[in-house]
Amino acid sequence: MTKKLKYDLVAYALFAAVIFLAVPAYLNFEGYELNTFARYLSLGIVSLALALSWGTAGILNLGQAATFGMGSYAMAMHLKLKSSQGLPDFMSWNNVEELPWFWVPFHSLSFTLLAGLLIPASIGGIIAIFMFRARISGVFVAVITLAFLVAFQLLVIEQQGYTGGQNGLTGLAPLTLLGWTVDIYSLSFYYLIAACLFVAIMIGIYLVHSKFGLILRAIREDADRTRFFGYNVASYETAAFCISAALAGWSGMLYTLVLEFASPTYMSVSFSLAIVIWCAVGGRESIIAAAIGAIVVNLLEVRLSDVFVEGWNLILGVTFVLIVMFMPRGLHGVVAGANDWIARRKDSRVSNAKHSNLKSRPEIKGGQ
Template sequence: MNTTFKTDIIGYGLFAALILFVVPWAFAFDGFELNTFARYLTLGMVAMALALSWGYAGVLNLGQAATFGLGSYVMAMHLKLRASASSYNGMPDFMGWTNVEVLPWFWEPFHSLTFTLVAGLALPALVAWLMAVFMFRGRVTGVFVAIITLAFLVALQLVFISEQRYTGGQNGLTGLAPLELFGWRADAYSTSFYYMVAGCLITALALGLAVVRSKVGLILRAIREDANRVRFFGYDVARYETLAFCVSAALAGWAGMLYVLVLEFASPTYMSVPFSLGIVIWCAVGGRESLVAAALGAVVVNMLEGRLSSIFVEGWFLFLGILFIVVVLVMPRGLYGLFSDAVQRLQTVSPRDRGGKVATKATPLSATPAVKEEN
């Protein structure tokens, strides 16, 4: 019914085939190489989550890393408890160093795997919901959303660093046990682990696509263009924005959980400002109008980083900054924008065109664009 829908589905299929078949084959099923790539995929997932709120709803969340970080700590807390089962009071080692006597109450539920998996999605979503209620009910828009989310990110990171007794502080949570899921032991350097991560990304993309292809996605695009007009049709704009913001946060939390499994530690740097702005850049490079493109953007930029940062150790951030400026100036819609413009140009050339100039001319009502009369 819709051309962009077709592009989305084809792009999605190709992307799934790429990460499921081509990538493992290209790396000769080598666990170490695939672990690196699994890391790119989790970053692709968080970029995709940002595209959902930024690209569709026009809500620029500069603090996307906050929900990502929350997800990662949730997973890390569970794994840390498993690793600390034999230590004093079942407490993580760093708590002993800071004279904590008993396991804090909020650590207790993370003994349960089910609770952990649910919390990894629900906690970021809940936090996002609280922010969303304040922001969107109050009709905060544009740059102010960016400032609020960024401020929240900074505050959250400060809390995690300063509460060393409970969070491991600057060191984060290290020395984690491997995850055990239905008797399967997650070994970050195995091919099966890579497939688990790829499967998660494909599932998350499908969920995201379902949301943006439903009427919700349409209303979000309408809100991005003219929120007031949408209100006059009876839609509660704040609720739609809240939904996009919370789904985005839950997906980012999911990506955060995977990230801990890939790197086998959690660190407050996951909530750092440079990391969060990096997500925005990946998303912009790929193209925020498409979830698949945003994910691909993250993978491409991080692969580049992997190659280039080994050559210019300190120069990478400079390169990233220049890349962002170039993208904003030359292709504000990212790689996806270049691609969709090219497709449109091809369609305009074909005679079966329904969208271009040919169709507009055919109407009897638009012989001459009428001049607006004076009152």
């Protein structure tokens, strides 16, 4: 077990203790509060999904909200069908006579759950193959994903008869999972979302610490060199992009469950950049930190926007700019920095005792 993995697992255990025990206890197991917190947890998954592609592989995906929205709509379509006899209400308002073919399979829950992961993954995969085969990187990835996001949101709003347009999908039925009808204001629902978050984090940690994660980091540092070592950079990037898209879709499904509706605002440019903000605030290099970043920013948003109704966005903007300027590694960077510092002090004390004679040697400067 490497030192970094140990560090991550300790953080994981601590974080799990906070989310599973401390938070429900602090909120007095009160349904409404728990539901609000469950919302932050579901957003944690999309943030960690971005950490996987951006922090690990260096792919700045500004279209993360598109895949998030696909998952969200997949879940909403299932719940909408469940709540309506025959045709969903908004379709008849828009003169759609018959249930469109792509709505039909969403009657089945297992199809929906699969679709919420696989549709974002495969559409993400198509975009990824398209981009990474042409060795597009950096800013251009950001532009293409952003353009895709805008186009996708326009399409969803435009196809009002099939997607509910600007209103999104509302009036959803509660989910029935293995005979258990989910009450979103219950403790068990909170634990369901929390469990999903921790499974997602585990997947993320596993990937980051596997050889796959190592190669992704190599690509982030220098794609050409990784290519010269014989790795197929495009397929690694595509895989990272797909997994990230699937996780975002998962997050979207949970988000629909928590809020009981799906809206095209989930696919807006500002929502997508908000995900980037959460991820950057937490620390893009760490899966856990990115999830914590989403939770912390959203928690502060709700708490502080009560106090400073107008000023919250100002505080968010200023904080974000300061973090980008002075803490590029986010909150995680501070913790990791402190950790390193302690480790170095310990080391230097040991090495001072052992090789005090080496220290006095003048530094040799090489010419160029």
